[in-house]
Amino acid sequence: MKTASLPPTEPTAISAEMLGTAFNKSTHRSLLLKARRGIAHLHLWAVLAAALLALLTACSSESSKPAEAPKPEPKGPELIAARSAFQKLYVSARGWNQDAKPYRIESVVTTDGNGHDGKWAVWKASFGSAAQRSAKTYTWSGSAAEGAPERGVSPSHEDSYSATNSSTQVFDMAFLKIDSDQALETANKHGGDKVLEKTPDIPVAYVCDWNHNTNQLVWHVIYGASGAQKLAVSVDASSGEFIRVEK
Numbered sequence: 001m002k003t004a005s006l007p008p009t010e011p012t013a014i015s016a017e018m019l020g021t022a023f024n025k026s027t028h029r030s031l032l033l034k035a036r037r038g039i040a041h042l043h044l045w046a047v048l049a050a051a052l053l054a055l056l057t058a059c060s061s062e063s064s065k066p067a068e069a070p071k072p073e074p075k076g077p078e079l080i081a082a083r084s085a086f087q088k089l090y091v092s093a094r095g096w097n098q099d100a101k102p103y104r105i106e107s108v109v110t111t112d113g114n115g116h117d118g119k120w121a122v123w124k125a126s127f128g129s130a131a132q133r134s135a136k137t138y139t140w141s142g143s144a145a146e147g148a149p150e151r152g153v154s155p156s157h158e159d160s161y162s163a164t165n166s167s168t169q170v171f172d173m174a175f176l177k178i179d180s181d182q183a184l185e186t187a188n189k190h191g192g193d194k195v196l197e198k199t200p201d202i203p204v205a206y207v208c209d210w211n212h213n214t215n216q217l218v219w220h221v222i223y224g225a226s227g228a229q230k231l232a233v234s235v236d237a238s239s240g241e242f243i244r245v246e247k
Contacts, residue, residue, distance in 0.1 A: 077112035077121040078142025078151075082180035082206060085123035089138040090173060092153045096136055097129040101170035105208040107180070109225065110145040115204035116196065118181025122148060128161040128170050135161035135168065171210040175217040178240040180206045186242050187221035187233035195223045195230045202230060208237055218243065 086105055093100040107115060108122035121143035128135045137156040141149040161168065184192070184204065195202065207220040217237040224230040234243035 075144060077110075077144045079113050079117075079119040079121050080123075080142065081119050082107070082123060082208065083176065085140045086125055086173075086176065088140050088153055089123070089125040092138050092155065093125070093127040093136065096127070096155070097132055097134075099131045100127040100129050100136070102126065102173060103128050103135075103168045103170045103209065105176075105206075107206045108139070109203050109205055110143050110148050112143050112145050112148070114201070115206070116184075118179065118184040118204075118206070120206075121145070126168070128163070128168060130161075130163045130170075133161055134158045166212045169210045169212050171217055175238050176208070178219065178235065178237050180208075180219065182240055183219035183221050183235040183237070186235045186240055187219075187223075190233050190242050190245060191231050192221065192223055192233060199224075199230065220246065 082105055086102070090102065093102070102125050104124075104126040106124050107120040108124060109115070110121055112121040113119065122139065122141045124137055124139045126135060126137040136158050138153055139149050139156070140153050141151050143149065143151070163170070183206065188196070192204075196204075202224055205222040205226075207222065209218060209220075210216075211218050219235040219237045220232055221235060222229055222232045229247060232246035234246055235241070236243055
């Protein structure tokens with residue numbers, strides 16, 4: 001017996017359409033999600049790149065700034081004996097006049113020291129030029145004291161000079177064989193040590209000039225400030241021998 005056949009249906013076509021629709025929706029959502037994730041990643045990378053660029057720019061800007069130089073520490077005084085200072089002054093004086101010769105060397109008392117070792121931070125030397133009939137004093141300073149001359153060699157104004165003036169009689173520098181510290185040693189043996197023992201804060205000053213009466217170059221070692229001298233001793237500046245006690 002034949003059975004009646006039902007009219008044909010299209011399940012395959014309907015299923016494919018439905019599946020296609022579902023697939024399209026799923027794919028769309030997946031692509032949309034991936035796109036959103038991609039945009040988020042791009043945004044994150046953009047933020048990171050901007051931060052890195054800002055950091056590099058800051059580092060470059062900081063590295064381009066010159067390093068601040070450290071502040072120099074205050075320089076202390078330079079205390080030297082007479083002959084070392086005189087050499088500096090003599091060079092300057094010869095630059096002023098080739099025939100310039102010294103007639104006086106002296107220390108300048110400052111708060112940098114006391115002269116107990118034959119050294120000071122300021123020295124002066126006066127020179128005369130017979131050809132120009134003029135005199136000039138040069139000062140060397142290594143002082144850090146307030147009110148002291150600037151460091152280095154500085155000249156004074158020219159003054160008149162007469163070769164016949166006994167108080168400013170020039171001498172040859174070859175006569176200066178004994179330094180101020182050596183003159184001090186001799187002076188201390190002739191009363192200076194006792195003065196220093198009684199008054200340890202007293203300054204010791206030095207003056208060197210030519211004695212036209214005895215034709216010798218003399219160191220005057222002076223214990224005490226000007227006007228309040230306790231003792232002055234004369235020492236031969238060529239031999240170092242004791243001459244006399246002046247006071």
